[in-house]
Structure formats: C-alpha cells, structure tokens
Amino acid sequence: MSLVKLYDTTLRDGTQAEDISFLVEDKIRIAHKLDELGVHYIEGGWPGSNPKDVAFFKDIKKEKLQQAKIAAFGSTRRAKTTPANDHNIKTLIAAEPDVITIFGKTWDFHVREALRISLEENLELINDSLVFLKQNVAEVFYDAEHFFDGYKANPEYAIKTLKAAEDAGVDCIILCDTNGGSMPYEVADIIAKVRKQIKTPLGIHTHNDGECAVANSIVAVDQGIVQVQGTINGFGERCGNANLCSIIPAIKLKLKKDCISDEQLRHLREVSNYIFELANLSPDKHLAYVGKSAFAHKGGVHVSAIQRHPETYEHIRPELVGNSTRVLVSDLSGKSNILAKAEEFQINLDSKDPVTQEILEEIKEMENRGFQFEGAEASFELMMKKALGTHKKFFQVMGFRVIDEKRTDDQKPTSEATVMIKVGGKIEHTAAEGHGPVNALDNALRKALEKFYPKLKEVKLHDYKVRVLPAGQGTASSIRVLIELGDKISRWGTVGVSDNIIDASYQALIDGIDFKLHHEDSV
C-alpha cells in the first residue's frame, strides 16, 4: 500500500489565522500531540521572521519525539547576495531542524512585481539556495509558491522553476495553491501534466479560499502526490489551510492509502479538540469526521433508520476517528429521539406514554424561548425527571444578592454574593466573594450546600459560555448561559435562559448542582 506523508504546518501557517496566537509552551505541547498522531513532519515556524519561532527550535531539541521530524520554514535567498551570506538562510541552518523547507516564486508576475528581478535571476536563486541547503541539511523541501496560478499564467516558466529545484536535488517539490482559488478539476489536470515533466516526488499545499482545499488535496493524492501539507482543523490565514482532520481519514478510508495507523486515527477527534483548546477557540461542531455534530441525527426518520443500520446515514463508522453517533432532541424530532435519549439516561419511557408527548411539547416551548439542550444534557435529564415526577427537591434557594463594587478609578471591582437556602427544615444564610458575580454566586451556593452535601466539594466549574440571542427570534432579546461542571468521574452540561445574565447563570448553576445530587443519590 503506497504511503502518503503528512506535513503539518499548524505551528507556522496555522498561526497566520485571525485569532490564533500560540505561546512557545503551546507549540511544544502541540508538537507532542502531532507526533503521537503520527504526523511525519512538523513545521515549527519561520526562524527568520520572529523570536518566538527561534525559541521553539531551541526548546524542541530538549524534547523526545517518537518519530516526527521537525521542519523549519523560510524563503530563497535575497537577490544580490550568496546563500552563505543570506541572513534568512543562515538563521534557518542555525535553527538546526531535521528538515528545511523554503519557498520560491513560480508566477512570473510575482517575480517582476514582488521580487522585482529578472525571470532568469529568480531561477538562479531558487537553484543555488537549494544546492547550498542540501550541503547543510539532511532533507530539503521546496514550496513552489503560487504554483497553480503561475502555471495558468505561464506554464513554461512555472515548470522551469520546478526544474531549477529538481536540478538542486531537493527531496520533495510541493505545489502550492497559495491564494486558494484553484478548482479541483484544474488541480487534477495540472498535476497530471507536471508529473510528465518532473520526476522529483511531489507534494501539495492548498488554501481554502474557494472552500476546496481538502478536495484539492484529495484529488492531488489521487493523482499520485506523496506529501500533503495542511493544518489541524484547517487553521490558517483568510479561509484557512487544508484541514488534515478531513484529509487523513480520506487518505486511509476513501483512497485506501497508508499514512497513520488505525490506532492513531482513533485519536483524531481528541487531537482536533486538544488543539482547538490550546488555540483558545471553541471547536467547530460541524467539522467533517471530528465535529461534535458530524454524526448527530435530528430528523426522526434518520434516527429510527440509524438505530437499525448506522450505514444508512453515516458514511463511515464514527469510532474509526474517535467520534460517536448522537441523537439530537429538537422540535423537529420525533418520539424516537426522545425515547433514544431517555434510554441514554436509563429512564424508562414508553412510546405510548402521554408523558413522552408532553416532553416533546415542553421542548418546543423551551426552544422557542431560546433554550438548547445539545450540550446541556444534564438540564434535559432533570426536565424529563420533573415531567415524570421522579425529580427530588434536594434544596430550595430562598434568595440571593450579588454586589459588584468599584471604589476608585484605578481599583478593580470586587464581587460578593450572599445566599439563603433551605434544606429539609434547616435554613443556611451565608456569603462568599468571587472573580465576578457568577463566580461569587457559585461559591456562595456551594459553601451553603456543602454543609448538607459534602460530595459537592468534588464539583468544579469547567466551562462557562454566554450567548446573546438577538431579538426577533419570537422573544425579546435574551441571554443563554451554558455551563459545564465536573467531578473526578464525569462532566455534565446545563443551560439557563433569561434577559438577565445573572438569572440565566443561576438557573444553569442550580441545574448543575441538582444533577450532581441526583446522581450521588442514585449511586
């Protein structure tokens, strides 16, 4: 089975994305994750461009990687100098990576307008830069920038630039769709032509400006390309780079070629989420293969079908990429969804039971008010228990007060909460401070309840999301709060909706605590 090598540039091209900025420590942690995933090459950065990247190459040497090779990125030498005297090329070699990848100009327009040198001179600096690097590094790759646009504008010259690299004996020539506007039918056609003239192994580097980056990489592999460059989750400038999370499963499961092991593939979703987390972005649930919704079914018809035969509405088995089938509950869902959910929560629900219909009605009504139970399964379970009359009232909040105060211009506001709760006959009245009103309220509630339910000490607030729901959604503008709590064993999500952020947060917090108590109780 032919092998396709993966070249990850999340740490270099990925950081060109709006919103993405990694600390050096993040980059080291990500490099380890990529190595575990089985990526063959990790492009760590452009040492010539910023100190952060220089630090990465220094620090990564102290780390023990399983098999991934570290690549440094840079450009061909400047005009009117020699490779040996070119600052950028010197910093590349000084970084001591396993692999060096430099880009050069393919498009005659760029040679004239950006470099402002002759077409001939450009061929020379591509060639001698690479010859020099080959004398100093084990493996050297050449990124043919703007290759497809260049080829369309001037095929003869584009091929000449590749030959200049081939003559230097580079290990791989990567065809780049730098502006990301090429179409799959062009990519397939052009690569077929290039392969007739270039014998050096070829790679592909695409961008998503036409929403075709993944498809362009896939048709390239179908055309015999042996190296694919991309980023995890498709991070990258503008519309992003080719998304390795979609390309890897396609190579293995669709094209049936080798790249990473089946076991490594089962960690794909975990790697995707891990890197979203370090990038400080909430995962895109609709991502192919790895997204939370990738195998989520809403329509009643689909749900009953996949329960019999998953392949009826799933193109692969979710487990292969570490994902799983989910059944969604919404006003589009039939009883089958509700029953499937109930089963998930080990609640006996009879399809003939009028309560099932009741729950459906309540969901529709709550969704109209802005509630959303995807990601808030704990609130959904409590709602079912209430409808079924199996919900226990562990405590009652009599009232609370939160005060945020800023005394002087330069001082930060402080937050203090007081709560009064009732458990059985006893009343507890207490207060706590916090980072902001919600944290203070959470602290005060827990402080009061831990007296009665010590197990709550284990509970931690893991995530807090706020969404402002614009008006004109059938209700006045309101605020939805989703929180995630967890203990040593598990995590659970709850939801609250109100025009008041404190009230919405309060609802979600109460559900979160209530859920814990119900489960402690049932254990």
Added chain:
Amino acid sequence: MSLVKLYDTTLRDGTQAEDISFLVEDKIRIAHKLDELGVHYIEGGWPGSNPKDVAFFKDIKKEKLQQAKIAAFGSTRRAKTTPANDHNIKTLIAAEPDVITIFGKTWDFHVREALRISLEENLELINDSLVFLKQNVAEVFYDAEHFFDGYKANPEYAIKTLKAAEDAGVDCIILCDTNGGSMPYEVADIIAKVRKQIKTPLGIHTHNDGECAVANSIVAVDQGIVQVQGTINGFGERCGNANLCSIIPAIKLKLKKDCISDEQLRHLREVSNYIFELANLSPDKHLAYVGKSAFAHKGGVHVSAIQRHPETYEHIRPELVGNSTRVLVSDLSGKSNILAKAEEFQINLDSKDPVTQEILEEIKEMENRGFQFEGAEASFELMMKKALGTHKKFFQVMGFRVIDEKRTDDQKPTSEATVMIKVGGKIEHTAAEGHGPVNALDNALRKALEKFYPKLKEVKLHDYKVRVLPAGQGTASSIRVLIELGDKISRWGTVGVSDNIIDASYQALIDGIDFKLHHEDSV
C-alpha cells in the same frame, strides 16, 4: 453562456442542522432575501412532516416574490397504496407550491432494509408517484437519495431507478450524495457515466461529511449538471449541505457560467450575514468569499504586497461578492500593518517614529493578556491615540456599584447600578435599573454622562459577546467582552478583558462611550 439554476434548501434541509430552528416569520423573511439574491427555486419545507412547514406554504402565497419559484419537499408514496390516496403526496399537492420535489430510494440496500419492499416494487412507486404529480403540478423534480452510494453498490439498479423517474417525464433528476462521503474524483466519473444513459436534465445535491460538498457540486457543474441544490452558509444536518455562498461565485467567476447577475452577486456577503443573524448564529469569519477574514491579511510580507497588487494574495476581487480587504493587527504583524491601520483611522504615523514600535509592543503585551482587536477597532484607535498623546479625557468614573437581588424562589433577580462620575470639576452621582448588571451599569453611565454630552442619547448597544479564555494561555483564566455600539451613522466595536465579567464589560462600555465622544468632538 449556459445557465446553472440554483435550488436553495436552507429552509428545509438547512433546518436539520444542530442549533437551527426558524420561526415561520423568519422563513418568510429568508425567502424574500433568497429571491432578491436571484435563487431560482426556494424549497420551503416538508408539509407532510410538521405544521410549521404547512403554515409557511400558506403564508408565502400572500407574499410577492420577484422571480423565485417555491418548492415543496416530500417522498414517494408508501407501499400498498396509490399516489392519489397517499397522505404525504396529498399534503404536497394541498400546499399548492410552484414545484414539487420528492425523493426516492436508489440504493438496493435501503430498499430492502428501510422500505422493506422488493426492488421491482420500489421502481413502480417511484414511477407512479411522479406520473401522478406531473398531472397535478407544473414542475416536478426527483431527488435520487443516496445516488452515489447506491451506484457504487449496484450501478445497474441505481440507473433503473433514474429511468423510472425519466419515464415519468420529470423535469429534473437530482443526484444526491445523502451521506456526504463521496470524493470529487468519484463524483466526476459517475456523472460522466450517468449522462451517457439519462437524457433528463440532471441536478446535484451534496453533503459535507467529507468536507467535499462544495467541490463535489463544482465538479458536477463542470460535468454539465444544470441544477445545484444547497444552503446559504452550508447549513444542514451533521456537517452541513453544500454551501451556496461558495458555489455561486465559483459558477460565475471560476466556471464562467451564468446563474445570478453581477449586481446580485455583490449582495452575497450581506445575504450570508443576514441568514446567520436570523439563524441566531454568529457568522463564521473564515468562510470562503463571504467571511470577515476571507480577505484579511496578517503576515507583514503579505500586507505590503497586497497594498501594491491585491491579486498577489487574493484569488478574486473581494468587492465582487460584497466583501473587502482587511489588514489585521497582531504580534505577527509588521510595522506595515500598524501604518495601514493608522491610515484607516486618519492618524498620521511615521514608520520611523518610535511610537510605532511602542504600539507594536503594547499590542503584543495586550494580546498575551487575551485582548483581541479584530472586531474592536474602536478600542485599538483609542489605544493609538493614548500612545500618541492625542487622547482627550472627557470624563472620569470615580466608582460604581451593581446589585443583583433575588428575594424569593419564584421571583426573578433585579439589577440596579449606581455610578459616580466626574466631568471637568462637576461630580454626578446617579442610579439606574436594567436587565442584568451590565445593562444596569450601561444605563447608569449613560444617564450620568448624557447630562454633559447629550449626543450620547443617540448611542445604542447593538451586540454583546462574552468569551471565557481558558487558563494555560500564559495567564489565569479570564473573560473577554466584545461589544458593538452604534448611532444613526455608524457602528463601532470595543473590547475589555478581566477575570471579572463586570470589569471586562465596564472597560468595553467606557471605550465605546469614549470613542463616540472623540468622534463627536472631531466633527
């Protein structure tokens, strides 16, 4: 120039997406937007499946559309009945749409496992359902569900199902990649084969489970398909449907075929955002063509290049789809970005001026603390003014207090804010209520300041976004608030970061008011 017709199913397949639920009024508003965009067919829903969709077809009749035709979606008749007696088919006709589209089974596996009837019987119910519909409606389309999977499993039978539709005289046969797992090279190959055997005009309907939905639609058009089905922003179940916002520009600008006018194309970005808004989702900034970041440049090299020649790093002119070039400011950005931004704000900044370097340093430091200036240009402008010493202090907040109180279990919390501000020598001490602490604080601040700056009465709070930044980003976990304020003429965004949501909101509110006063002043 050959014409490709657009069939939008945002209102039907789009609503299968997790998180998406439209009210009937939303659907009517969206239908008008789609009509203005020049979409040829608007699939309004499945009248047989839920009352909401029945209501849509009733209400849309009262509306005046420019040219779009309204289509109703449903399935072939059930087994053991006649089309005339089939409930689903009767509701379709009762909805009185311009077009009826029904789906039928192509994949022998589905016929056996889902329908549980003979392969022969399936051909009959496809054919007679369509024959009956043709007698009752002007235009009838046939969606061949799971066509590509069915063809791969049993090509002879898959073609037979298409022939059954062709023999019924349908106006278009749509090849569906229902599970979304087909690859572009397969789609091109299979369509070429189908066209040899089927003369009825063909359409394409793809899903994004392999991140190839757009590419698969594009190669289909390249293969002579004349109808493309998709949704705005790629809304749809699991990983979504084919994204018309990427397909439309590809048809016009890449394949050079006709579908909507150049003028309509210039509204594409506006339509995308409008529908995100009604779907109650924040727009995905990295979307091809229409995303806020689609033409945003961060790397210093790129920025200096596009300023000379946009085509160096932009695959199309952003204006063609109603988008525009943006220059981002970040710790990756060179001086050229800062200078470009300064120019945008009509601030004279000299590249040699040490202040430019100072601003870069401050941005890096602030970004490390979690600040982000994309979407918060007003805060960025104020920061520049402070660095340049051209910032005026219009007011000073001496202090504030916000109290959120819930008195009884069933009562909602109330929020009240008191503020003390100083303008010139005068001190103003006042209080206001609000929906939640931030709204109360905003009301109190404005109430106090309007005394001195009546122009602030025009200012409205348009958007409020909260993002919890997880710890381990070099700082303790903190909260970022982005707000958007506006007056009659313009809108501006500001940002605040703190571990306290009130403090972060306060920073953003103050910047928002301060920005308005600076601009009133300069007028």
